[in-house]
Each structure stands twice: as structure tokens, then as C-alpha cells.
Amino acid sequence: MLGALIIVFREVLEAGLIVGIVMAATQGVAGRGRWIAIGIGGGIAGAAIVAAFAGVISEAFEGSGQELFNACVLAIAVVMLMWHNAWMARHGREIAAEMRNIGTAVSEGAKPLTALAVVVGLAVLREGSEVVLFLYGIVASGTSLGSVFAGGLLGIACGAAFSALTYFGLLAIPQRYIFAVTSWLIALLAAGMAAQSVQFLNNGGVLTAFDNTVWDTSWLLSEGSIVGRLLHTLIGYTERPTGMQLIVYIGTLVAMYLLMRVASAPQRRRAAAV
Amino acid sequence: MKTLLAACLASALLAPAIARADDFTLTIKDHKFTPSELKVAAGKRHTITVVNNDDTPEEFESNALKIEKVIVGKSKGVVRIGPLKAGSYPFVGEYHEDTAKGTIVAQ
Numbered sequence: 001m002l003g004a005l006i007i008v009f010r011e012v013l014e015a016g017l018i019v020g021i022v023m024a025a026t027q028g029v030a031g032r033g034r035w036i037a038i039g040i041g042g043g044i045a046g047a048a049i050v051a052a053f054a055g056v057i058s059e060a061f062e063g064s065g066q067e068l069f070n071a072c073v074l075a076i077a078v079v080m081l082m083w084h085n086a087w088m089a090r091h092g093r094e095i096a097a098e099m100r101n102i103g104t105a106v107s108e109g110a111k112p113l114t115a116l117a118v119v120v121g122l123a124v125l126r127e128g129s130e131v132v133l134f135l136y137g138i139v140a141s142g143t144s145l146g147s148v149f150a151g152g153l154l155g156i157a158c159g160a161a162f163s164a165l166t167y168f169g170l171l172a173i174p175q176r177y178i179f180a181v182t183s184w185l186i187a188l189l190a191a192g193m194a195a196q197s198v199q200f201l202n203n204g205g206v207l208t209a210f211d212n213t214v215w216d217t218s219w220l221l222s223e224g225s226i227v228g229r230l231l232h233t234l235i236g237y238t239e240r241p242t243g244m245q246l247i248v249y250i251g252t253l254v255a256m257y258l259l260m261r262v263a264s265a266p267q268r269r270r271a272a273a274v
Numbered sequence: 275m276k277t278l279l280a281a282c283l284a285s286a287l288l289a290p291a292i293a294r295a296d297d298f299t300l301t302i303k304d305h306k307f308t309p310s311e312l313k314v315a316a317g318k319r320h321t322i323t324v325v326n327n328d329d330t331p332e333e334f335e336s337n338a339l340k341i342e343k344v345i346v347g348k349s350k351g352v353v354r355i356g357p358l359k360a361g362s363y364p365f366v367g368e369y370h371e372d373t374a375k376g377t378i379v380a381q
Contacts, residue, residue, distance in 0.1 A: 007369065054331065055346045063352040066343060130333060133344055134369050137330030140347065199340050205354050208319070212357060223337035239337055 004151030005158070007134055011127045012159025013226075014233040015043070018123040020166025021189065022116045025084070025182035027171065032113055039117035043124025050125060051132035067204030070126065074197035077122045080115040081190040082256055085183050087112045089260040131156075185234070187256045192236020194252040195245040202244065210243030300334075302345070303327045305370035316380040319356040326350065332374065336365035339378065356380075 019036065026032040050057065050069075057065045131152070138148045173181050201207040218239040222228050231237035236249060300322055301308045314320050324334050326345040334353060335342045345351040355363075358380035367374025 003372070007371075054344055055349055058344070058346065058349070058351055066351070130344065130368075133331040133333070133346070137332075137347070137369055140330050203341060203343070203354055213359065218338065228337075238340070240340065242340070 001147040001151035001154075004134075004138070004148040005155045008131050008152045008155025009158045010155075010229065011131045011134075012156055013162060013229060015120075015123040015127040016159040016163035017166055017230065017233050018189065019120055020163045021170065021182065021185050022120055023163075023167045024170035024178065025088075025186060026113065026116060027178065029113065032116075035113040035117040036120055039120030040124055042117075043121040044128055046121065046125035047128030047132050050129040051136065054129070054133060061204070064204035064206065067200045068206065071197045071200035071204065071206075073122050073126055074193045074200065077119050078190045078194045078197065078252065080119045080122075081186050081193070082259055084112040084115045084119075085186050085190075085256055086259045086263040087115070088179060088183060089264040183260070187253060188235045189233070190256060191249045191252040192233065195236050195238065195241070195249040198244055198248045199238075199242065202242065207244070210247065212243055213240045214243055214246055216240045298322045299325060300376070301325045301327060302332055302367060302374065305330075305332070305367060305373045307365075307367065307374055307376040310376040312376070312378045314356070314358070314378060314380050316360040317357045319354065322353045322355060324351050324353055331369065333368040334365060335368040336363060336378075338363040339365060341365070342368075 019040065022036060022039075023032070026036075054066075057069050059065060061068055135149070135152055139145065170178070170182065170185075198207065202211050216239060221231070221237070221239075223232055223237065223239045228237060228239075238245060241249075298312055298314065298320060300312065302324065305328060312322070324343070324345050326332050326347060326349055329347040331344055331346045333342060333344050334351070339353075339355050339358075341353055341355065343351055343353055355378065358378075360380050363378045363380065365376055365378065
């Protein structure tokens with residue numbers, strides 16, 4: 001039971017962290033609960049489908065299907081996070097202003113919410129499909145079903161609790177900093193995902209340039225430890241990053257920064273004109 | 275099982291210290307990897323075909339090798355590794371970590 005709990009919790013942790021950050025980033029935006037719930041629900045349904053077709057996906061593209069699939073899922077999430085941050089850079093002030101008027105629906109709030117619902121959905125899909133496969137394996141082997149399922153459910157509950165912890169932890173940040181903090185968190189999240197995505201392309205044999213390991217910090221912090229896993233999700237911590245991963249990581253941060261500046265620029269001019 | 279072990283021993287004795295071919299095979303049976311140690315040449319790319327002979331899915335995972343790949347029951351998957359610096363790189367089957375583990379030694 002403990003084994004199942006740990007494995008499921010580890011998988012749920014990453015998705016839980018992302019849900020927590022997304023919830024904090026959309027604090028006060030009308031209808032966010034519904035969108036995030038749609039994201040989670042869609043992700044779970046997607047996870048079951050991906051798990052059911054795991055064999056087919058693996059065999060696609062001459063055996064590189066799974067790597068390409070993961071790379072695409074991560075890349076889409078990165079684009080959605082960029083879109084969200086750009087949108088927030090443009091409209092964040094309006095939302096902050098409107099949040100003070102309780103009950104005012106944010107007129108364009110649905111836009112970044114769809115993006116973030118997709119991000120949540122993809123995170124749940126990626127991690128969830130592994131949970132489904134793991135639990136399926138237990139069902140197939142037919143050993144001590146009850147206790148393992150109890151462990152699995154407890155693992156999911158722990159992940160959800162962690163998600164709530166992330167959310168309430170972020171909410172403790174004073175209101176006027178929360179957009180800045182969540183924007184940074186999302187930028188780092190996106191950079192980490194982009195670096196992971198490019199590694200999947202490498203594993204799939206699609207992109208092998210600059211695949212030498214640049215440094216090794218496994219002696220300092222193992223990626224397999226809980227802290228290592230958390231940092232892996234949060235900021236893309238990797239024990240042994242490749243040259244390409246570093247290039248993509250920094251490139252994503254720079255692209256995100258430029259995009260946010262461009263997005264917020266017209267508003268500033270408008271404000272200056274008034 | 276005995277014949278399997280004998281075959282493994284024989285192939286281990288017959289194979290040169292560093293296999294020349296870039297393709298290797300790892301077999302999963304009863305949630306264990308055979309061979310549990312694989313010697314590969316450092317500084318080169320290799321492909322490893324992981325054959326899962328169990329009925330249940332397994333996830334080949336290694337932070338050291340930056341690989342995570344699900345291999346469903348009764349199927350096989352190709353894993354690409356390298357170029358590696360000399361050293362040993364542990365890997366596990368994430369769903370059965372207590373038994374499914376091994377090391378890739380680059381030299």
C-alpha cells in the first residue's frame with residue numbers, strides 16, 4: 001500500500017503543483033473554478049485514453065511516438081503559459097482594478113482561463129496516464145487489490161492536499177505582488193517544460209544537437225528526491241542538463257520576457273497619453 | 275530460469291568487455307532487468323531495446339540518463355542514450371522500483 005501511495009503521490013505532485021500555481025495566478029478571475037475543473041476533468045479523461053493507447057503511441061513514428069507525444073504536450077503547455085503571461089501583462093492591471101469591485105465579472109477573463117485550463121489538462125494527462133498504467137498493472141497482476149487501491153487513492157489525496165498547500169501558500173503573498181510572483185513562477189515553469197520537451201525530442205532521436213551534458217549536480221541534489229522533483233517541476237531543475245536544454249531554457253525565459261514587455265507596452269503609451 | 279542464467283553468463287563471458295555494436299537489449303521479466311548491468315562505450319550514442327516480457331506495464335526511468343519511457347506489457351520500446359561520460363548510470367523500472375533496477379556503465 002505504501003509503495004502505491006508513494007508512486008501515485010510522486011506522479012500527482014507535479015500536476016498538483018501546476019494546479020496550485022494556476023489557481024493562485026487566476027485568483028479573483030470570474031469562472032476560473034469551472035475552467036480549472038474542466039482542465040482537470042479533461043486531463044483525467046485524456047490520461048485514460050493515453051494509457052489505453054500507450055502501446056499504439058509508443059510504436060508510432062518508428063518507436064519514437066511516446067517521446068514525440070510528450071514533447072508536443074509540453075510544447076503546447078509552454079505556448080499556453082506564454083500566452084497567459086502576455087495576456088496578463090496587458091490586462092493584469094484591469095483585472096486587479098476590477099477585483100476590488102466584488103461580483104464584477106472580468107469581461108475578457110475567459111481568454112487566459114482557456115489557456116490555463118489547457119495547461120492544467122495537459123499536466124494531468126501526462127502524469128495521470130502514468131498513474132493509470134501503474135494501477136492497471138496492479139489490476140492485471142491481481143495481487144492485494146484493495147490495499148493498493150487504497151494507497152493509490154491516498155496518493156491522489158496527498159497530491160490534492162499539496163496542491164491546496166501551494167495555492168494557499170501563494171495566497172499569503174500580498175495582493176499587489178501576486179501577479180508579479182505568479183508571472184515569474186509561470187515563466188520558470190514554462191522554461192522548465194521547454195527544456196524537458198527538447199529532451200524528449202532528443203530521446204526520440206529527432207534533435208540530437210548539443211546533447212553533451214554540461215554539468216552534473218546529482219551529488220548536491222538528486223532529481224529523484226522529493227525536493228529535486230519539486231524543483232524539477234517548479235523551475236525545471238535537472239541534474240545533468242544538456243547544452244540544448246540550457247539554450248532552450250534561457251531562450252524561453254528571454255522570449256517570455258520580451259513577449260510580456262511587448263504586450264504591456266501599448267497600455268503604457270495609452271496611459272501616458274491620457 | 276537456470277537456462278536463462280546460463281545463457282546470460284555465457285554471453286557475458288563471450289562478449290567483449292565493451293560491446294562493439296551500438297544496439298543493446300534489456301529484458302524485463304518478473305519485474306527484473308536482464309542484464310542488470312550493461313557496459314557501453316563512453317562518448318557515443320547507443321540505442322537500447324527494452325523488451326517487457328511481463329504482462330504489466332513498466333516505466334523505464336533514469337534521471338542520470340534523462341530517460342522516462344513507458345513500455346506496456348508484452349511489448350518493447352527503444353531508448354536512446356548518450357553520449358555519456360565514463361561512469362555508472364543507474365536506472366529503474368519505476369512501477370517496481372524495489373526489484374526492477376540496473377546500471378549502465380560507460381567506459
